[in-house]
Amino acid sequence: MRSFGRTGGRPLSPRQKTLMAEKLDTYRIAEGDGPLDLCAMFPGKEAFWLEIGFGGAEHMIAQAAQNPDVGIIGCEPFLEGIAKALGGIEETDLNNVRVWPDDARPLIARMPDQCLDRAFVLFPDPWPKRRQHKRRLVQADFLSILHPKMKPGARLRFATDVKSYADEALLTFVSDGRFEWLAASPDDWRCPPQDHVTTRYESKRLGDCKPVWFDFRIR
């Protein structure tokens, strides 16, 4: 998928255009086939997190500000989201965020094994119609790409407000066998985790159910 530069929604504002022209090269991860060196990318950081499909970057920027010892890679092909991320990085003066303005999967393939401490898949594109389900990100083949890159004991968070995606994703994670569902009580997946930061998409409440939150520990 060659998706960088996907537009949609509003055109970029003049400030966003300037950010893209002047700052993208500073914070983007370079294209290429070579393996990523996360220690070189984030000097002095010892933990590395990944957010796939950061949308308007609210969650990624807030997590980066709250966790300055962590290096965070965010993936998002949409121009507007990338511009928002660059704005957030600059406004918050962050030194621990890098963006991949494209499909996350080829980037994940370039990561060394067992390098990630956390991953977030928050409100991924719902593809609600049955015939569209095959386009959903969380599928067995995606877990096979992601799992080897996560450290044993690392955490992965998935959230959605689409019931069929919640059911399908939970089944996919649990039946994979390498993702231990951390449901502390029968109901805790109904509440946002304490360290969650509300996203723009989440607050639109476009789905057909209340948001659900699934945290997993990597086996």
Ligand SMILES: C[S@@+](CC[C@H](N)C(=O)[O-])C[C@H]1O[C@@H](n2cnc3c(N)ncnc32)[C@H](O)[C@@H]1O
């Ligand atoms: C429904 S939006 C949610 C955005 C954000 N997580 C939020 O909660 O506001 C899903 C986002 O995932 C992005 N996305 C979809 N497939 C992706 C992929 N393979 N790699 C990276 N981002 C992807 C889309 O561009 C979109 O911005």
